[in-house]
Amino acid sequence: MYSFLVFGTAGCWSSRELNESALVAGAGFDRRDGKYQLTIQILQPGKLTPSTRGQSERAVYVSQDTGKTIFEAIRTFPHQTTRKLYWSHCQVFIVGREIAEESVTKTLNWFYRNQELRPLSYVAMSEGEASEILMTKTHLNPIPAYDIASDIKTLSDTSQAPTVTLKDFMKMTANPIGTAYMPVLNKMRIVGTAVFLHDRLAGELNWDESRGLLSLNGLVNSGKILVPSSTTVRTERTEQQDFSTFEIIHENVTRKVKFVQSKPIVSYHIRCTVDLADDPSLEQHSTSDVKKLEQEASERIKQQAEACIQKVKDWHADVIGAGEAIHRSRPREWQRLKDGWEQKFPSTSIEVTADVRVRHEGLIRGRM
Structure with missing residues (x-):
């Protein structure tokens, strides 16, 4: 065989x-x-x-x-x-x-x-x-x-x-x-x-609203923040506002959800660490100057996020993860809200705060 x-x-x-x-x-x-x-x-x-x-x-x-x-x-x-x-x-x-x-x-x-x-x-x-x-x-x-x-x-x-x-x-x-x-x-x-x-x-x-979208979704890896400087450029004919530029080192977002009278309030807290990359001032920065620049940068991030929120609410398009935040933190409440969420999303209260911190503050204050 x-x-x-x-x-x-x-x-x-x-x-x-x-x-x-x-x-x-x-x-x-x-x-x-x-x-x-x-x-x-x-x-x-x-x-x-x-x-x-x-x-x-x-x-x-x-x-x-x-x-x-x-x-x-x-x-x-x-x-x-x-x-x-x-x-x-x-x-x-x-x-x-x-x-x-x-x-x-x-x-x-x-x-x-x-x-x-x-x-x-x-x-x-x-x-x-x-x-x-x-x-x-x-x-x-x-x-x-x-x-x-x-x-x-x-x-x-x-x-x-x-x-x-x-x-x-x-x-x-x-x-x-x-x-x-x-x-x-x-x-x-x-x-x-x-x-x-x-x-x-x-x-x-647009560009600003797109940056807001990225911040609200925790997708900012790097980039820049432009804020008005304390200096003004003057010539014989014009007076022009100067700007300071921050380089983003790290940014993240925290979402929190609470309910008031059975209605959700979604809070976004954006934390951003930056370096002062470009500044027109030749003078040393005091601590108060740095704090003011941080506040300006924080307000800039907040404005971009709020501009994005307004647009997407007009479109009933929750691309900022508000529904997802409710689902994760309050799943039982989400079961009540998920049907017809696109109609409920525009009236949902959304709060944004931003906190910018300049890294290596001592290096900014004095290299003169």
Whole structure:
């Protein structure tokens, strides 16, 4: 009796050759004649080497197609590129405003489910059409989509607007409260934050309101605070207010909830440690001067947070975690409030306090 061992063939059976793939660097979504329009930047690796002029050529080409669904649009691309799209190098997804007003998760759902794609790609909304951004030429980076992704990543250092990945956004929209946000692009520049309620655009926050959003959610990693200085620049014709700049070293937020006559009051206390990075005064700072600057900076943070709260209350969009704070601290009360929370949120009392402390106060007072 003979025994036979059958060995399966080993190897990368699902591998794909580079010359058979179109490597996607970035993608944008718009509406066109009732269909989805997909715009993609496809990498051209051969053009990534510096040219004879000392600059890199544009290392991508832009392609477009449409479909009744996103999947249909994707599947028609091989007819244009003669290669199958490969998504693992895609670093940014840009949603056009019309798509944002309709449904974002419906558009991004296929990409989130796709095992080939890393869900850590960044997402952003375009104030106009996403295709216009992806067709814009840049001089600093031969791959414009990567330039945008780099700018979004830098937001975590400047704390001007939120850094949001595909995974982050899909998790936010899955929250029962149904709110989410992502940065907003105007051409190639980030200009604020888009706020979503039930998967549709509710409105946009400007720079100050975006900083308030980050502070209220404990997402400020670093950045700057600009406050009026005690000095004034005078010339023969004008008198101009000077400013002092603080560098944020650390910031966190504490949320507390109390109930008065069965109504919730959510309190946010923002603590911020800073260094005085730039000050026009050549004189030594006294302790009272430092305290005054700290108060000015604290008031600035509070104003930004309150401006954000007012906007999102107008939109009934709780992107500041008020409902979550109630849920965590008073779960039984939250059971009573959670149904129809978006209608109750605008009338919910929210209090904000901020406390800025200058680090290394002695170094500020005297190096003269």
